[in-house]
Amino acid sequence: MQELSTVSSLAGAPGPADPMLQAMHLETETREFYSLELLDFLVHRAFPGRIALVSSFGAESAVLLDMVAQVNRHIPVIFLETGKHFTETLMYRDRLAERLGLSDVRDVKPEAARLDREDPEGTLWQRAPDRCCHLRKVLPLAQALEGFDAWITGRKRYQGGERERLPRVEAAEGRIKVNPLADWSLQEIRNAFMARDLPAHPLTRVGYPSIGCAPCTNPVISRETPRAGRWHGLGKTECGIHKPVSSVE
Ligand code: SF4
Numbered sequence: 557m558q559e560l561s562t563v564s565s566l567a568g569a570p571g572p573a574d575p576m577l578q579a580m581h582l583e584t585e586t587r588e589f590y591s592l593e594l595l596d597f598l599v600h601r602a603f604p605g606r607i608a609l610v611s612s613f614g615a616e617s618a619v620l621l622d623m624v625a626q627v628n629r630h631i632p633v634i635f636l637e638t639g640k641h642f643t644e645t646l647m648y649r650d651r652l653a654e655r656l657g658l659s660d661v662r663d664v665k666p667e668a669a670r671l672d673r674e675d676p677e678g679t680l681w682q683r684a685p686d687r688c689c690h691l692r693k694v695l696p697l698a699q700a701l702e703g704f705d706a707w708i709t710g711r712k713r714y715q716g717g718e719r720e721r722l723p724r725v726e727a728a729e730g731r732i733k734v735n736p737l738a739d740w741s742l743q744e745i746r747n748a749f750m751a752r753d754l755p756a757h758p759l760t761r762v763g764y765p766s767i768g769c770a771p772c773t774n775p776v777i778s779r780e781t782p783r784a785g786r787w788h789g790l791g792k793t794e795c796g797i798h799k800p801v802s803s804v805e
Contacts, residue, residue, distance in 0.1 A: 575727035582732065583725040591736040594724070595627045598706065598734060606705040608632040610697065610797070613649040614767040616745050618754040620710040620737055625656040634700050634707075636797075637663040638692035639671075640681065640769035644758045651755065664700040666692045681771045689795040692769075697797050698729075706732035709798070712740050715766075716781045717793045728798075768795070 582602065586594050598607055609624050611617045611633055624631055635649060653661045670691055674680065680688040701707060712735075713722050722738045737745075749756065759767055763775030766783045774788045783793065 575730055575732055579723075579725045579727040579732055582734075583723065586725070591740070592623050592626065594734070594736050595623055595708070598708070599624075599628050599631055603704075603706045603732070606703075607707065608634050608701065608704050609708040610634045610636075611710065612636070612768065613645055613652060613757075615757050615760050615765055616712075617710055618652055618756075619745055619748045619752075620708070621652060621656055621658065622748075622752050622754055623736070624708070625658055629657045630659045632704075633658055633661045634664055634697065635661060636693045636697060637665045638769050639666065639678070640692065640771055642759060642767065642770045642773075645767060648755075648757050655755065662700065664696045666696050670695075681769070685772065685792055686796065689797075694796045701731065704731065706734060708734050708736065710737055711735050711798070712737050712742075712745075714740075714742055715783055717783065718798075 586597060589597065609620070609631060611621055613621075613635060621633070624633070633653075649661070652658075671678075674691060675688065680691070711719050711722055713720050722735055724735055724738045726733050726735070748754070757764075757767060763777075764773065765776060766786055767773055768786055773786055776784045786793065
C-alpha cells in the first residue's frame with residue numbers, strides 16, 4: 557500500500573486553463589505519484605475546495621473513500637441516490653461514511669417533476685434503461701458538479717470494456733476527471749481492504765462483484781467479468797455519467 561508523503565516539488569494549481577491541456581499537464585506532473593499522493597495533491601494543491609469524489613458506495617468503493625478520508629475527510633462525496641438502490645447499499649453508505657468520518661456525503665436525487673412526467677410508475681429501466689440512467693444519474697450529476705473544476709472516480713482498467721484504456725487523468729465536459737485507482741489490480745483492491753480492515757458491501761458475499769441499482773444488477777458466475785451482472789442481456793455496460801453530456805435538459 558501507498559504511503560502518504562508530502563508533495564513539495566510542485567507549486568500551486570496546474571497552469572493551463574483549457575481542461576485538455578490541464579489534464580495532460582497534470583498527468584505528466586503526477587505520473588510518479590502513488591494514488592494517495594495524487595489525491596493529496598489534487599485536494600490540497602491543485603483544486604482546493606473545487607474537487608469532489610463521486611462514489612456508488614458499491615463493491616470496491618471503500619478503498620477510494622478510505623484514501624480520500626485519509627487526505628481530507630471533509631471533501632464532498634456525491635452519491636447518486638437514484639431511488640433504485642438496494643437497501644443494503646444505502647445502509648452500507650451510512651455505515652461506511654460514519655466509520656471513515658466523512659462529513660460531507662451528498663445524496664443527489666433526480667428531479668421529482670421530471671420523474672413524474674417520464675417515469676411515473678418507476679419502470680422506465682425496463683423499457684428504456686439509457687433514458688432512465690439519464691434522468692436518474694446523468695442529469696443530477698451534471699447539476700451536482702456545478703461549481704467544481706474536477707472530480708474523482710473509482711474506475712479501474714481491470715474492470716474491462718471501455719475502461720481498459722482508462723487514463724489516470726482526463727478531461728471531460730470542461731472539467732478534470734481523475735481516476736486514482738486506474739492502474740490498480742483486483743488483488744491490490746483486496747489487499748487494501750485487508751490492510752485497512754475495511755467493511756465489505758454485504759452483497760459481495762452473495763455473488764455481486766459490481767453493484768449498481770437493484771433492478772439492473774445481477775449476481776455473476778465466477779468465469780464472467782466483474783461487471784457482467786450490470787444491465788445483463790441489454791448490451792449496456794455504462795450508465796452514461798462517463799460519457800459526454802451535450803446539455804442539461
Ligand atoms: S441503473 Fe437501472 S434503475 Fe438505475 S438509473 Fe440506470 S436504468 Fe435506471
